[in-house]
Amino acid sequence: MTIQKIAIAGCSGRMGRTLLEAVTQAPDMRLTAALDRTGSPYLNKDAGELIGTPCGIPIVSDFASALTDCDHLIDFTRPAGTLAHLSICRKIGVKMVIGTTGFSVEEKNQLEAAAKDIAIVFAPNMSVGVNVTFKLLEIAAKALNEGYDIEIIEAHHRHKVDAPSGTALRMGEVIAQTLQRDLSQVAVYGREGVTGERKPETIGFATIRAGDIVGDHTAMFAGIGERVEISHKASNRMTFAMGALRAARFLIDKPNGLFDMQDVLSLR
Ligand SMILES: NC(=O)C1=CN([C@@H]2O[C@H](COP(=O)(O)OP(=O)(O)OC[C@H]3O[C@@H](n4cnc5c(N)ncnc54)[C@H](OP(=O)(O)O)[C@@H]3O)[C@@H](O)[C@H]2O)C=CC1
Ligand SMILES: O=C(O)C1=N[C@H](C(=O)O)C[C@H](O)C1
Numbered sequence: 001m002t003i004q005k006i007a008i009a010g011c012s013g014r015m016g017r018t019l020l021e022a023v024t025q026a027p028d029m030r031l032t033a034a035l036d037r038t039g040s041p042y043l044n045k046d047a048g049e050l051i052g053t054p055c056g057i058p059i060v061s062d063f064a065s066a067l068t069d070c071d072h073l074i075d076f077t078r079p080a081g082t083l084a085h086l087s088i089c090r091k092i093g094v095k096m097v098i099g100t101t102g103f104s105v106e107e108k109n110q111l112e113a114a115a116k117d118i119a120i121v122f123a124p125n126m127s128v129g130v131n132v133t134f135k136l137l138e139i140a141a142k143a144l145n146e147g148y149d150i151e152i153i154e155a156h157h158r159h160k161v162d163a164p165s166g167t168a169l170r171m172g173e174v175i176a177q178t179l180q181r182d183l184s185q186v187a188v189y190g191r192e193g194v195t196g197e198r199k200p201e202t203i204g205f206a207t208i209r210a211g212d213i214v215g216d217h218t219a220m221f222a223g224i225g226e227r228v229e230i231s232h233k234a235s236n237r238m239t240f241a242m243g244a245l246r247a248a249r250f251l252i253d254k255p256n257g258l259f260d261m262q263d264v265l266s267l268r
Helices: 014-025 047-051 063-069 079-092 105-114 128-143 166-178 238-251
Strands: 004-009 029-035 072-075 095-098 119-122 149-156 187-189 203-209 215-222 227-234 257-259
Touching: 004 014, 004 063, 004 079, 004 238, 014 029, 014 047, 014 238, 029 063, 063 079, 072 079, 072 238, 079 095, 079 105, 095 238, 105 119, 119 238, 128 166, 128 215, 128 227, 128 238, 149 166, 166 203, 166 215, 238 257
Parallel strands: 004 029, 004 072, 072 095, 095 119, 119 257, 149 203, 187 203
Antiparallel strands: 149 215, 215 227
């Protein structure tokens, strides 16, 4: 068994801490770098202290030198951070697993360009359940392609900064693509005031931010006399972290290319 050398960006964040737990418990992985941004109060502390088990790896902020002895960087931070890390990984040939959400179209193009040189898995949701849900949405959209109004509802914790969630947007993309609609033309993000009647081809998004909700997503297909709801509810961030580890294993023999969890889970 070849041991994969893993670096974690944003290691003191919610996902960073969960990833620390997952990586330090994985028999085929070794944590070789734990990174936080400049100014983090955790710099120079043992990364394991964040999860109650010291591991001898200090938290540092100099990505370029910390990444020299790593195979993969797992990055769940913010678009600006991920893009800065991307350019270093591209330069020194470190593969990336990117879970960050909230990228603009232009920023996503930067990921695609970097994937010419390094292998990347980029997915708004790394859980197996959500990725199976995307397949269920294809089936539902194909069968309920007329006479059903489509709405996507998502709920997350009070600290989440982007909306709608990356997963909700991907759900919209999957449905729009199946129905040969252009999401940028048919998406409706929230409603207020005298909105007029619903246009049949629209795909609506509704966002809830409250408490400690880990991540709930529902796609509703509402017709006359019935409605179908396809839901996923995450109750623990470890489901995302385990998906990220699967993604890193998937990348071992990939020299370059941009992949998502549908590739990792052979769902395409
Ligand atoms: N794909 C998936 O399966 C999942 C994706 N996510 C996504 O992952 C991301 C992180 O979520 P979460 O862990 O809850 O967020 P947190 O805010 O808890 O953690 C984010 C971490 O990134 C750091 N960070 C913020 N901005 C920058 C920057 N510009 N450069 C470098 N580091 C930065 C933060 O540092 P500081 O504390 O100093 O700000 C923190 O350590 C979000 O985009 C979220 O949507 C979340 C769960 C699952
Ligand atoms: O910020 C989060 O917490 C999550 N973000 C992802 C998203 O935006 O879809 C995935 C998950 O739902 C948790």
